Amino acid sequence: MTTFNSKKVAIVGASGYSGEELVRLLLSHPHAELTAVTSRQYAGQSVAQVFSKFANHPRAKEVRFSEPKAELLAKQAQTVFLALPHGVAAEYAVPLLQFGCQVIDLSADFRLKSTAVYKEFYAHDHPAPELLAQAVYGLPEIHRAEIKKTTLIASPGCYPTSVLLPTIPLLKTGLVKPTGIIADSLSGVSGAGRKVEQEFLFVECNESVRPYGVPKHRHLSEIEQELSLAAGTEVTIQFTPHLIPINRGILTTLYLAPAEHFSDSARMNAFGEKLSACYQQAYCNEPFIRLLEGKALPDTKNVAGTNVIEIAWRLDPRTGRLIVISAEDNLLKGASGQAVQCMNIMCGFPETAGLV
């Protein structure tokens, strides 16, 4: 049995849903010791007091929320998760990296390579452009090798994860065209964070479904960056998010144009086999990707509470299109679970540690 040195870890901004999930995952992680959590709102209280649902965990009474101070955090932890709004995250990342910490940032601050695109989508100058070169987009199935070597992870957005993992292998192998891609996404309400706004009240969301952010949602920027990288050409996509009355989960339906026409069923079947082979080759050993075969289609209830993303695909002989569907838990594979997966890779722990 290999043994691992435990790492001391901290969470900055642990009062939202992603932060809460990080607390849960790290409290029970076999190789991480949660030494600090910060929140201006909850400073002074223990984890057990703030999140009563964790109160039975042996360490929940010991770990107390504190004010976020980079210098102190650097003494308390080797790896620091930032669950802060964009713009604010960079303020902590800069000193923490200087003090020698590994930083895993769940905000958008280090996801984009281009400061111009950042400004276009986030409406302010990039707060720390000097760090962009070293930041790695934390999608392990795509960037595992770079994740191993970096000290700054930009953990992907929830929607981007649901779009990128099903699409990248198809673009890399050229099985689908890089043009005309449509992603239609449905998200549970926790995706909005713990924002206390009228539109997220129970009565406003229950028995309701509605689109929002049409046609230019912020997540487009990182989706298009990563798809362009995979395709080797600039990719512009259509993306429509919708809010549905579930707590957790994103289901994304992708409409893609196959690179080949299939005028008869023999050609369609042949193309279908190429698709299967492509996905199998890309993901058959991935512990958190479930390729659905047979008649099964993705369902958020099958991934809620797990770090797994489900992927299925169908060719439509009537339209010649390829439809790919993915389902994930927006707070786990779409946020905190993936961030812990990145930590495992960075720290040399088994990739599934604390996630199954």
Added chain:
Amino acid sequence: MTTFNSKKVAIVGASGYSGEELVRLLLSHPHAELTAVTSRQYAGQSVAQVFSKFANHPRAKEVRFSEPKAELLAKQAQTVFLALPHGVAAEYAVPLLQFGCQVIDLSADFRLKSTAVYKEFYAHDHPAPELLAQAVYGLPEIHRAEIKKTTLIASPGCYPTSVLLPTIPLLKTGLVKPTGIIADSLSGVSGAGRKVEQEFLFVECNESVRPYGVPKHRHLSEIEQELSLAAGTEVTIQFTPHLIPINRGILTTLYLAPAEHFSDSARMNAFGEKLSACYQQAYCNEPFIRLLEGKALPDTKNVAGTNVIEIAWRLDPRTGRLIVISAEDNLLKGASGQAVQCMNIMCGFPETAGLV
């Protein structure tokens, strides 16, 4: 004040959700007298006993469920609604029309002009092809004039209504291309009817969202028939239905290709004005269509319990696409409400009678 002769009306197959909604609407309709409801399962019981929620209605104790018999129904009612499975509906429509009744069929039996398409999508020969010529597709905003003159209405499906009303004016005016249309739809669970199957249990639907019927759902047949009619050319579309955990409501997001390119914002604005004008001209006097302006986007909770469909649209300068979104109550504008709207037209009642 104009007065109207009341019509005696009957419902065949009133045990499902659509039938129940018909009972509710017709019990309170100012110009209709509900004289008969049938259901094998409930024969002998009163409406008050079967649907306890209607028990306080003065007539709910008088009207009793009976076995469905066409000859008897023809004596009891001048207008008969059929809320039966496809294939079965035609068996009643044939004799009822012969006995001189007006028939409003909520099944798929008379929606398609082509018996070949019927067989392709419903997997059996058409049960009464001789009636297809006289059947009118009961979408009042599109076929009002023909509805007035016929005695056989094929009431549209719930998904088709949500796709057709937003799309037909655009195709008729040539503002969008008839190719490459994608309709991504989200339906509440009542859309599946009162089917007692495991996949529709509360625990299987709650906290779940999933696609189904990918890529060839039956409703494609009537959608494509009506779109082709509007476009004047054969239209093939991509349609993906999803099941979401709400009781009532369909939200459809349509991806359309504008007939014009808009390389600059002036052209885009000009095209946007054409779109507004198109919708205004088509629907500004329609009592059950709500064109959303400003920032509002459709939301099923704003139409649940009403016969209204909400429609909004957005041009995307990044992709050159038009996105149109609609929301309706699948049991009302998508089924029973629209059927009553057709009755009102057929019978010369005010079109909104019993629906507001």
Added chain:
Amino acid sequence: MTTFNSKKVAIVGASGYSGEELVRLLLSHPHAELTAVTSRQYAGQSVAQVFSKFANHPRAKEVRFSEPKAELLAKQAQTVFLALPHGVAAEYAVPLLQFGCQVIDLSADFRLKSTAVYKEFYAHDHPAPELLAQAVYGLPEIHRAEIKKTTLIASPGCYPTSVLLPTIPLLKTGLVKPTGIIADSLSGVSGAGRKVEQEFLFVECNESVRPYGVPKHRHLSEIEQELSLAAGTEVTIQFTPHLIPINRGILTTLYLAPAEHFSDSARMNAFGEKLSACYQQAYCNEPFIRLLEGKALPDTKNVAGTNVIEIAWRLDPRTGRLIVISAEDNLLKGASGQAVQCMNIMCGFPETAGLV
């Protein structure tokens, strides 16, 4: 056909859920003309703009929200509904009554006869004690005669309605003891109003059920006042409200001590018949009370969207207790529907006008 003079009506504070329901009911009321609605937040906007779901109503574009000013309101309307917080409502009631308006107040300000009890439960001095003598508790099935004669209605709370209607006939006839009464209530989230607080966010309410206000909820004060009146002796009850993840509806389970012991089934059946007779006599002609017989038990889904309260009861031979269960829509029979019912009575309209 009797014709009625229409009354001009206004709503003060129409931005919450009860206010919105009043808008809906009064826009469609056959004998009321909604001439004014007020809301500081929405002043200047039309009803159609604020509540897009009513935008298709012919008058929704004409009626505009204004700042609440009593003098102006008194010129615009003969009957004014107050959907305001307690304490604030009285500020409008005083001048409106002086100007000769009928006032129907949905707050708690005029529900209690005792200013001391008011202060105990609402933590401030009563703002208009001089009006208490003329205020009538607006429970039509109990106080119909007084409602007819007054100009100031204190419309009951949602929980009190669900407790009082099932219990008062039993206390009046002495069939149950006035001691040891327990009311265990479950309320949908709209009962909290449109309060933008973290605890009412979708994610905090969905997949959650929790008690609150244990053991001394404000509604106890009016419940005990009215029960004491019915019993002719002071009644103290146990009341536990719970929040459940539905939009609308209150289900109350009452535990009562029969005045008689039933040591054998003959006596129990005899007592059961007295109970039935008691309820029948009290409510058999009430249009909004549904006494369930046979095996049926109340279910909020059968009353949601209606002004009906369902009541059922069971004797337990094992414990000698009587269990009575009621279900209502908290926004209708528990608030705005009942308020309109009172208006109908005050104005001499048919009691069910605008409510079915």
Added chain:
Amino acid sequence: MTTFNSKKVAIVGASGYSGEELVRLLLSHPHAELTAVTSRQYAGQSVAQVFSKFANHPRAKEVRFSEPKAELLAKQAQTVFLALPHGVAAEYAVPLLQFGCQVIDLSADFRLKSTAVYKEFYAHDHPAPELLAQAVYGLPEIHRAEIKKTTLIASPGCYPTSVLLPTIPLLKTGLVKPTGIIADSLSGVSGAGRKVEQEFLFVECNESVRPYGVPKHRHLSEIEQELSLAAGTEVTIQFTPHLIPINRGILTTLYLAPAEHFSDSARMNAFGEKLSACYQQAYCNEPFIRLLEGKALPDTKNVAGTNVIEIAWRLDPRTGRLIVISAEDNLLKGASGQAVQCMNIMCGFPETAGLV
């Protein structure tokens, strides 16, 4: 580090919700090896095929469903969980015990000491009365010592667990009277099992809350047996279950009569301290009981997905009553989690193994 011998375990009847939870828990249990699962319906399929959500677990493809045969099971496993209907469970328990297996039965078959009470509540003769003497009611916090020594566990019902754990310490210490106890319970829909019946369809449960089984639910029998044992006198209680639209969770509100009157606040506070001391003494070291202090009240969302039961209590000076509230996950602490907790005790594993 202590090491444990793994046990081979099997599940008979693994197609329902409790069975599915057992599969999940046992696949990941550090000291159990799941060697067999049975289901007539799924025989021949792998766990990965039947429960696609577990498909990523390394062993989910290896373990296949088989027909349930006691002799074979006894060769495959040392400990067998029975997730079968009452009446059927005993048929397997008898031979499995003879073959030397440990049996943990989740049905009601071995919960009652009295065959007469069994027949009264389950309407058939007890199928294996000879085993009742050795069966232990599997509530670890109450019967831990006996659980250690037996080979036949009768795992408690979901409602009984939610009533017994909060009440037993109070009865044992005599702090509350054994008379007049009322338990008002709210259960998520998974409590009904995976029964494909109309009343459990999504549309019938969503936006609905309703009581059922009033006034004599089967679970009364085991509740009263265990309360009587704790009180040392025969206890009869009032119990009303309600169905609410959540997947998982039971919230129970208990109304109890303190053994002391508290006419002033000093006495009430003194009694309150006795209550706290009682609960602390009974449960302060229990890993799965969370005694809530301060203002917090139980909430099913804080226990869903865990084996924890939350308990809080309030004294009401107005009525002299004690109100105790509990929340648990009906499938975990109310069923499969508790069953695994019993296995851990029986097998000498750490009691929390596989449950945190």
